[in-house]
Each structure stands twice: as structure tokens, then as C-alpha cells.
Amino acid sequence: KAGVTQTPRYLIKTRGQQVTLSCxxxxxxxxxxxxxxxPGQGLQFLFxxxxxxxxxxxxxxGRFSGRQFSNSRSExxxxxxxxxxxxxxxxxxxxxxxxYEQYFGPGTRLTVT
Amino acid sequence: KNEVEQSPQNLTAQEGxxxxxxxxYSVGISALHWLQQHPGGGIVSLxxxxxxxxxxxxxxxxxxxxxxxxxxxxxxxHPRDSAVYIxxxxxxxxxxxxxxGEGTQxxxxx
Numbered sequence: 033k034a035g036v037t038q039t040p041r042y043l044i045k046t047r048g049q050q051v052t053l054s055c056x057x058x059x060x061x062x063x064x065x066x067x068x069x070x071p072g073q074g075l076q077f078l079f080x081x082x083x084x085x086x087x088x089x090x091x092x093x094g095r096f097s098g099r100q101f102s103n104s105r106s107e108x109x110x111x112x113x114x115x116x117x118x119x120x121x122x123x124x125x126x127x128x129x130x131x132y133e134q135y136f137g138p139g140t141r142l143t144v145t
Numbered sequence: 146k147n148e149v150e151q152s153p154q155n156l157t158a159q160e161g162x163x164x165x166x167x168x169x170y171s172v173g174i175s176a177l178h179w180l181q182q183h184p185g186g187g188i189v190s191l192x193x194x195x196x197x198x199x200x201x202x203x204x205x206x207x208x209x210x211x212x213x214x215x216x217x218x219x220x221x222x223h224p225r226d227s228a229v230y231i232x233x234x235x236x237x238x239x240x241x242x243x244x245x246g247e248g249t250q251x252x253x254x255x
Contacts, residue, residue, distance in 0.1 A: 075245040088242050120186045129241060132176045136188035
């Protein structure tokens with residue numbers, strides 16, 4: 033089975049712009065979680081989607097949003113980008129929202145200038 | 146105080162040495178994960194534990210639920226083990242999502 037894929041792998045945006053990142057889970061996995069990793073804050077949970085519904089949300093402002101499609105692919109969107117949004121954005125998939133094992137994608141490196 | 150604390154933050158070892166990385170957590174959990182992150186960002190799940198001990202090759206992970214503590218051991222360390230090792234817990238105040246430790250940067254010199 034193919035692993036979790038994320039596109040794009042690298043992205044440079046300017047302040048004020050918006051960005052959309054994509055995550056394709058492992059085939060058959062219905063839960064997708066998104067994480068932000070920065071040098072200062074480490075890994076932090078953004079949100080989780082299961083069967084097209086947001087099941088859990090971390091402590092991030094409303095500029096961060098996401099959605100999941102019927103094929104379980106997920107997108108996250110960040111509007112009005114700030115310099116502090118520069119980070120590695122990781123998604124992880126699992127079979128269901130109760131499954132313990134998560135499989136991480138390679139991440140999208142976002143740089144905001 | 147973070148819910149998940151790792152020690153040490155940085156660790157440098159010589160090839161062949163036995164390595165231990167520690168993780169303490171302050172809440173009740175349903176599972177604990179050890180993750181490995183190489184330069185470039187990709188994360189690999191090494192172990193998922195809810196009790197006892199697991200072994201995979203040169204890696205051993207243990208957890209003590211009563212003491213809220215887990216350790217990751219690497220025997221006969223090798224330069225390719227150089228990576229960031231991250232402890233993450235599921236449960237507690239975070240419910241079903243993962244809460245992460247700050248990671249331990251391991252460098253193994255030849």
C-alpha cells in the first residue's frame with residue numbers, strides 16, 4: 033500500500049496570502065489528523081477529520097481550517113498568513129478515529145516571508 | 146508544566162553505546178507512542194505502548210503506567226540512529242488526539 037502523501041512538499045508564501053495543503057491518507061484509512069511543527073512550539077495538534085466531519089480541534093485561531101472529502105483526502109487552509117505560520121505541516125492517517133496506530137506523511141514545509 | 150516531558154533534550158553518543166531516552170507524562174493515558182524524525186521532516190512510528198515492553202531489532206521501549214514513565218533504549222547505537230526521538234501520548238486532557246514531548250536530538254558519532 034502507498035503511504036500517506038502530502039502536496040506540495042515545499043511552499044513559499046508572503047504575509048497576508050492564503051494557502052491550501054493537501055493530504056492523501058493510506059488507502060482504507062478514514063481518519064486524517066493535521067499537526068504543525070515549529071522549532072519553538074514543537075509538534076502541535078491542529079485538527080482531526082473522520083468521515084468528512086471534524087472530530088477534534090486544537091488551540092489554533094480560526095485562520096486555520098480544514099476539510100475532508102468523501103475519498104478521505106483532506107485539505108487544510110490557512111488564511112491571512114503570518115510569519116509565525118512558517119512551519120512543517122504534517123498529516124497522519126489511521127484506520128478509524130479510535131485506532132491507535134497513526135502513519136505520518138512526509139510533511140509540507142511552509143515558509144512565510 | 147508540559148503534559149509530556151522528555152529527557153535529555155540533546156544526546157551525543159559514540160557508535161556502539163547503549164542509549165536511553167526518557168519520557169514522563171502527568172495525565173492518564175490510553176497509549177504512548179515513540180516516534181523517530183530524521184532531517185527533512187518525515188516521521189516514523191517506532192512503537193505504540195499501553196503496557197509492558199516492546200522490542201524491535203535494536204530498539205526497546207518500556208512503559209510503567211503507575212509511575213507515568215516510559216523509556217526508549219537503543220542497543221549498539223549506529224550513526225544512522227541519529228534523529229529526533231519524540232514521545233507522544235494519547236488520552237488525558239487531550240482525549241483522542243496526540244500530545245507530544247519536545248523531542249530528544251540524538252547524534253551518534255562514528
